[in-house]
Amino acid sequence: MFVEKIPGDYENGDVNKNLDDDGRVKRTGTWVTASAHIITAVIGSGVLSLAWAVAQLGWVGGPAALVVFSFITYFTSTLLADAYRAPDPVNGQRNYTYMDAVRAYLGGRKVQLCGLAQYMNLTGITIGYTITSSISMVAVKRSNCFHKHGHHAKCETSNYPFMVIFGCIQIVLSQIPNFAKLSWLSIIASVMSFAYSFIGLGLSIAKVAGGEEDVRTTLTGVIVGVDVSGSEKDTIKWSPVVPENKSMKRATAIGVSTTTIFYVLCGLVGYAAFGNDAPGNFLTGFGFYEPFWLIDFANICIAIHLLGAYQVFAQPLFGFVEGWCSRRWPGNRFITSAQAVRVPFYGVYYINLFRLVWRTTYVIVTALVAMLFPFFNNFLGLIGAGSFWPLVVYFPIEIHIAQTKMAKYSFKWMWLKILTWACLIVSLIAAAASVQGLIQNLQAYKPFQLQD
Numbered sequence: 001m002f003v004e005k006i007p008g009d010y011e012n013g014d015v016n017k018n019l020d021d022d023g024r025v026k027r028t029g030t031w032v033t034a035s036a037h038i039i040t041a042v043i044g045s046g047v048l049s050l051a052w053a054v055a056q057l058g059w060v061g062g063p064a065a066l067v068v069f070s071f072i073t074y075f076t077s078t079l080l081a082d083a084y085r086a087p088d089p090v091n092g093q094r095n096y097t098y099m100d101a102v103r104a105y106l107g108g109r110k111v112q113l114c115g116l117a118q119y120m121n122l123t124g125i126t127i128g129y130t131i132t133s134s135i136s137m138v139a140v141k142r143s144n145c146f147h148k149h150g151h152h153a154k155c156e157t158s159n160y161p162f163m164v165i166f167g168c169i170q171i172v173l174s175q176i177p178n179f180a181k182l183s184w185l186s187i188i189a190s191v192m193s194f195a196y197s198f199i200g201l202g203l204s205i206a207k208v209a210g211g212e213e214d215v216r217t218t219l220t221g222v223i224v225g226v227d228v229s230g231s232e233k234d235t236i237k238w239s240p241v242v243p244e245n246k247s248m249k250r251a252t253a254i255g256v257s258t259t260t261i262f263y264v265l266c267g268l269v270g271y272a273a274f275g276n277d278a279p280g281n282f283l284t285g286f287g288f289y290e291p292f293w294l295i296d297f298a299n300i301c302i303a304i305h306l307l308g309a310y311q312v313f314a315q316p317l318f319g320f321v322e323g324w325c326s327r328r329w330p331g332n333r334f335i336t337s338a339q340a341v342r343v344p345f346y347g348v349y350y351i352n353l354f355r356l357v358w359r360t361t362y363v364i365v366t367a368l369v370a371m372l373f374p375f376f377n378n379f380l381g382l383i384g385a386g387s388f389w390p391l392v393v394y395f396p397i398e399i400h401i402a403q404t405k406m407a408k409y410s411f412k413w414m415w416l417k418i419l420t421w422a423c424l425i426v427s428l429i430a431a432a433a434s435v436q437g438l439i440q441n442l443q444a445y446k447p448f449q450l451q452d
Contacts, residue, residue: 051270
């Protein structure tokens with residue numbers, strides 16, 4: 001793994017001054033910054049579907065599901081924090097990636113399975129972001145149409161042109177070799193994320209307070225036969241006083257608790273506002289029509305946020321493929337060589353033909369898949385179901401069992417295995433429901449109508 005050294009590393013002739021004990025640039029993250037990263041990463045476009053999700057389960061099941069799975073996520077995340085070093089969680093050798101931790105404690109085929117789950121999840125997220133961004137851009141156009149011609153106007157618009165626009169922008173952004181240095185875009189994306197989330201929450205509160213419509217809610221959510229048919233329902237700085245795993249656990253507690261409170265609040269207020277008829281995405285599914293300018297602003301915020309978020313999830317995949325190919329074919333000039341090109345207002349940019357072709361192809365493929373499955377809710381559910389069990393539950397628990405050398409069939413071993421199997425069953429059910437929903441949406445799909 002290549003680590004770029006900066007001139008400041010060698011000031012005053014002290015090479016080790018700004019380096020950590022492993023020779024890498026000194027880590028500066030704290031539990032505060034880590035908490036912020038967790039909150040920023042988790043609070044995304046998924047909050048827009050929480051009202052619909054709570055509507056499926058009702059006042060009892062909706063909040064209970066959010067709290068239970070948040071606790072499971074927190075618990076397994078603390079186990080994963082202890083795997084940052086191996087074999088000792090405090091003084092052992094650092095594991096720089098999730099796959100490194102799996103390799104250190106489990107080894108064998110499980111390393112490849114972890115990588116497969118991770119990179120499939122990253123690919124699915126980029127496809128989901130392409131879908132969501134196009135829906136939001138279409139919603140801006142439809143919102144203006146409804147404002148001008150009335151709420152009952154057809155205002156049909158295709159998602160496809162906006163997916164193409166989003167893809168073209170991503171092709172350009174994907175050519176930036178070290179996207180991590182563009183912190184300004186990450187900051188803007190984070191601000192946009194909070195902006196549209198709070199706009200949606202505020203509009204829901206206003207709708208509830210207004211009490212203009214008779215909204216039907218139930219303890220158990222949507223009613224079969226009435227609402228639906230039966231088949232529809234950071235890196236942490238090292239300190240000798242506070243080990244990294246403790247800082248990570250503290251950050252996890254703050255991050256997960258904050259996002260859980262926010263999620264429950266958005267879900268419950270959204271359900272109170274829309275009841276069992278909650279749209280899949282209440283900013284693009286037109287749960288709100290007015291003020292149209294605020295709806296437009298919120299949807300623009302979503303599109304801007306996802307422009308940056310796409311790269312956050314795509315860059316690790318880009319780096320993995322390019323690194324593997326460089327090691328596999330070190331003498332291939334198409335893969336390893338770069339040509340210097342002077343770009344106005346930027347300076348010298350080094351074009352690598354393999355990077356250009358590979359990243360452009362990836363963006364085009366994800367856009368094409370998004371065009372085939374432009375359905376926000378079910379695709380979001382499929383991504384969540386596919387990644388939750390292996391990455392959030394299975395590997396952290398298996399690593400913990402191996403790390404602590406837990407006795408087989410002991411009480412703790414038994415209940416951890418029960419938790420693993422229970423979460424697997426939930427994930428399989430959720431995945432099956434999402435696939436069924438995708439099939440139903442495809443059968444009823446009209447390409448010139450907004451999908452939610």
